[in-house]
Amino acid sequence: MVCAGVCLLLCLLCSDVVLAESNGVDINTLRKIIDYFQAKFSPGENKPYGVAINVHQDYCSSKFDSIQDRFLPNDTQQAVQKGLKKSFYKGQELMAAKTVAMKVQKLSVRAEYILLYPPNPSKSPLQVLLDRTEPDSCVVFYTLTAPCVRTCANVNGPYSLLPGLDLLTKYQGPKAFVFSQPWNGDEDASGSLKEIDQHVPLYRCTHQCVACRGSQGDDPINKECIN
Numbered sequence: 631m632v633c634a635g636v637c638l639l640l641c642l643l644c645s646d647v648v649l650a651e652s653n654g655v656d657i658n659t660l661r662k663i664i665d666y667f668q669a670k671f672s673p674g675e676n677k678p679y680g681v682a683i684n685v686h687q688d689y690c691s692s693k694f695d696s697i698q699d700r701f702l703p704n705d706t707q708q709a710v711q712k713g714l715k716k717s718f719y720k721g722q723e724l725m726a727a728k729t730v731a732m733k734v735q736k737l738s739v740r741a742e743y744i745l746l747y748p749p750n751p752s753k754s755p756l757q758v759l760l761d762r763t764e765p766d767s768c769v770v771f772y773t774l775t776a777p778c779v780r781t782c783a784n785v786n787g788p789y790s791l792l793p794g795l796d797l798l799t800k801y802q803g804p805k806a807f808v809f810s811q812p813w814n815g816d817e818d819a820s821g822s823l824k825e826i827d828q829h830v831p832l833y834r835c836t837h838q839c840v841a842c843r844g845s846q847g848d849d850p851i852n853k854e855c856i857n
């Protein structure tokens with residue numbers, strides 16, 4: 631009975647989210663935004679990094695082509711690359727991080743984790759970015775590699791991304807969580823991808839972008855997002 635109640639509540643929340651997002655990110659434009667990140671900000675081929683932007687919503691619409699020369703004017707390639715050489719870039723409309731290897735064992739701090747959890751958790755880079763939100767802005771959160779399955783997308787995991795993503799769940803404007811490379815571990819990633827999609831609409835962008843899930847609460851994760 632408890633489960634039935636909880637599930638019903640979750641489904642009701644899902645349908646609210648879907649309605650609020652009818653004014654979402656244009657999927658062809660999303661491809662252009664990710665191309666822009668890859669061309670300008672990648673710290674090296676296959677080096678994992680993450681970027682979060684908060685821009686006027688026209689940049690997430692089909693108007694992108696006609697206004698792209700004014701896209702992210704204050705977050706230049708040079709400045710972002712310089713920040714990423716160390717590990718982190720903090721800009722006006724953009725925050726970027728790369729995954730940093732730790733000296734101990736084989737641990738690394740993933741880029742998306744850095745964007746969601748700085749030392750002071752009430753002011754993660756994402757929070758700082760959202761604090762500057764104009765009512766009509768659009769937020770795109772990009773990570774080269776799919777969020778890790780074992781811990782990052784597990785609400786009880788020690789490095790869970792989900793509490794940090796709650797900020798984006800609450801955010802009402804157009805928004806997208808995007809990755810390019812699929813999870814390469816043995817585990818099935820569909821459960822954790824679904825978990826993330828329930829927080830923020832999830833996309834995978836390679837040569838094109840696909841939504842990882844249909845708009846119905848119980849739609850399965852699209853195969854193109856898994857491998």
Ligand SMILES: *[C@@H]1O[C@H](CO)[C@@H](O)[C@H](O)[C@H]1NC(C)=O
Pocket residue numbers: 703704722723
């Ligand atoms: C870029 O920086 C200038 C000068 O600080 C500022 O006036 C302008 O609003 C900024 N543009 C954006 C899109 O943040």
